[in-house]
Amino acid sequence: MRPNDxxxxxxxxxxxxERPISEIGALLTGEIGTDIELVVKRRISRTDESIETFKLxxxxxxxxxxxxx
Numbered sequence: 465m466r467p468n469d470x471x472x473x474x475x476x477x478x479x480x481x482e483r484p485i486s487e488i489g490a491l492l493t494g495e496i497g498t499d500i501e502l503v504v505k506r507r508i509s510r511t512d513e514s515i516e517t518f519k520l521x522x523x524x525x526x527x528x529x530x531x532x533x
Contacts, residue, residue: 466506472515473503498522 465471471480474491494500502518 465504468507470505471502472505473501475501494522496522496524 472478474480474488477491480488492500498521500520500522502520504516504518506514506516508514
């Protein structure tokens with residue numbers, strides 16, 4: 465993730481702004497070694513955006529307040 469990126473889908477689940485943060489957190493967490501797919505809207509410039517899909521594998525984070533995929 466970069467500054468100004470917005471997650472628009474987690475494993476096909478959309479409408480994230482309408483969901484409670486606890487539900488979004490639950491969508492991001494899962495068993496170690498399981499796959500997760502994030503669709504991200506990336507701001508390239510003031511007028512340009514791109515949509516990128518990231519397929520990641522969940523891992524353990526040694527940082528208390530950091531999600532690592």
